[in-house]
Amino acid sequence: MQFSIKTSTAESLKTACAVVPVLPGRKLGPAGAALDQALSGALGTALAHGDLPAKAGSTLLLYGEARRAARVLLVSMGEESPVSEKSFGEAVRGALRHLGTLSGADAVSLLQEAEVDGRSFAWRLRAQVGAAREAAYRFERMKSKKEAQPVKPERLAFLVERAGAADAQREVGEAVALANGVDLAKDLGNLPGNVCTPAYLADEARKLAREHKLKVQVLERRQMEALRMGALLAVAQGSEQPPRLIVLQYRGGPAKQAPVVLVGKGITFDTGGISLKPPAEMDEMKYDMCGAASVLGTLRAVAEMKLPINVVGVIPSAENMPGGGATRPGDVVTSMSGQTIEILNTDAEGRLILCDALSYVERFKPAAVIDIATLTGACVIALGHHNSGMFSPNDTLADELLAAGRESGDRCWRMPLDEEYQEQLKSPFADVGNVGGRAAGAVTAACFLARFTKAYDWAHLDIAGTAWRSGNAKGASGRPVPLLTGFLAARAGSR
Numbered sequence: 001m002q003f004s005i006k007t008s009t010a011e012s013l014k015t016a017c018a019v020v021p022v023l024p025g026r027k028l029g030p031a032g033a034a035l036d037q038a039l040s041g042a043l044g045t046a047l048a049h050g051d052l053p054a055k056a057g058s059t060l061l062l063y064g065e066a067r068r069a070a071r072v073l074l075v076s077m078g079e080e081s082p083v084s085e086k087s088f089g090e091a092v093r094g095a096l097r098h099l100g101t102l103s104g105a106d107a108v109s110l111l112q113e114a115e116v117d118g119r120s121f122a123w124r125l126r127a128q129v130g131a132a133r134e135a136a137y138r139f140e141r142m143k144s145k146k147e148a149q150p151v152k153p154e155r156l157a158f159l160v161e162r163a164g165a166a167d168a169q170r171e172v173g174e175a176v177a178l179a180n181g182v183d184l185a186k187d188l189g190n191l192p193g194n195v196c197t198p199a200y201l202a203d204e205a206r207k208l209a210r211e212h213k214l215k216v217q218v219l220e221r222r223q224m225e226a227l228r229m230g231a232l233l234a235v236a237q238g239s240e241q242p243p244r245l246i247v248l249q250y251r252g253g254p255a256k257q258a259p260v261v262l263v264g265k266g267i268t269f270d271t272g273g274i275s276l277k278p279p280a281e282m283d284e285m286k287y288d289m290c291g292a293a294s295v296l297g298t299l300r301a302v303a304e305m306k307l308p309i310n311v312v313g314v315i316p317s318a319e320n321m322p323g324g325g326a327t328r329p330g331d332v333v334t335s336m337s338g339q340t341i342e343i344l345n346t347d348a349e350g351r352l353i354l355c356d357a358l359s360y361v362e363r364f365k366p367a368a369v370i371d372i373a374t375l376t377g378a379c380v381i382a383l384g385h386h387n388s389g390m391f392s393p394n395d396t397l398a399d400e401l402l403a404a405g406r407e408s409g410d411r412c413w414r415m416p417l418d419e420e421y422q423e424q425l426k427s428p429f430a431d432v433g434n435v436g437g438r439a440a441g442a443v444t445a446a447c448f449l450a451r452f453t454k455a456y457d458w459a460h461l462d463i464a465g466t467a468w469r470s471g472n473a474k475g476a477s478g479r480p481v482p483l484l485t486g487f488l489a490a491r492a493g494s495r
């Protein structure tokens, strides 16, 4: 789908379909009213008949004039005034659904003239681009026959006042860059484990580096051995697939500016290892690299936006299999930090690959480190599928992430990291155990990671409940690319 900005007056608008918001109280906004006048009051008449339900996202199609707006799609914004964020989203999705059934190739949206509670004009544009790209996303790479029809409309424009055109153009461009990052994260997540291996992720990183002039480095087993990454290597040793540690650097900021480092869990398939998982829904463990995918997706978005900030992406990647060389429960390994770990449960592998990556990134002298991981089933129990779990000992960093989550609609919720929980990780045989029992499983996982993050400001995002959807509409969500990109845009001072 192509997006653009239009600055013509509503009266002279020429399009296959004008998308017009109907505000609370069945009122038209200024642009809608101008269009109504140009079409001899057809919009007002339709509204007076009461055929458009008040529920947000309801639509009513009218036919206009061939040389102006050939069609007008009236879209109800709901009854709350000002329009809520939720109603705006429903209206946009309702409009897109209806536009998908029409034969016209283009549409012009006026929906941004509906004021949304606490949200800027720019937000209203970005939300529409995001929703349109969300509706247009298909994953058919593994099908021999492509089923889906091309998405309609092919072109979607936003009507804005001339004075705001340049800003609007930039906002739409950034929203497209974000959607490209989200789509990359979705594609990588949706690929099966036999295709998306650690080596495949490394190739994707190299491709991204080529296309966007990033610096890329891929460490292999020998180099991990030299770095004494005993925890990462322990996870990889039950699989035929060799591990990788991927390092991508984007330099958009001043040379001396300390980078934000993103560390993404890249388990390309998690069987649990010798602590084998039960069979039900095990296929969903191909999504155990969604943290890694979000790092690649965010770097893509940030590079396309040319954000003035330095960002490093680090991806420890391995496959967790119960092969003959696999780690046994009770094995003790030495991490890069020197801390010894008793691996009580080989299914708690994410924290093992992450802890060595978290030690590795000290060399970048980071401004902040954020790790992103489908880390615990316990986080899904705690928060469900709407909020990612966010953990940080640093209030400022935590508040920045909460704010970025609210602004982008990709929300997170802060969870505790109190010292008391560390008790649960004590081991009689090593410095730390890799599991802390059933109670507060998401918290003890974060507490484990905290032991490796003393050298910098750090936050952890547990995306086990938000990175993909199960059931009928199974698929990767691309989260938390919007959250991370919004956080970085705010840090870069551009939002």
Ligand code: BES
Pocket: 270, 272, 288, 345, 347, 348, 349, 350, 374, 375, 376, 377, 378, 380, 435, 436, 441, 464, 465
């Ligand atoms: N990748 C899983 C976490 C997960 C499970 C995410 C289900 C989404 C849905 C992780 O590696 C894991 O297996 N964690 C264990 C930890 C436990 C052994 C302490 C879990 O959550 O059961």
Ligand code: MN
Pocket: 270, 272, 346, 347, 348, 349, 350
């Ligand atoms: Mn696991």
Ligand code: ZN
Pocket: 267, 270, 288, 347, 349, 350, 374, 375
């Ligand atoms: Zn896992």
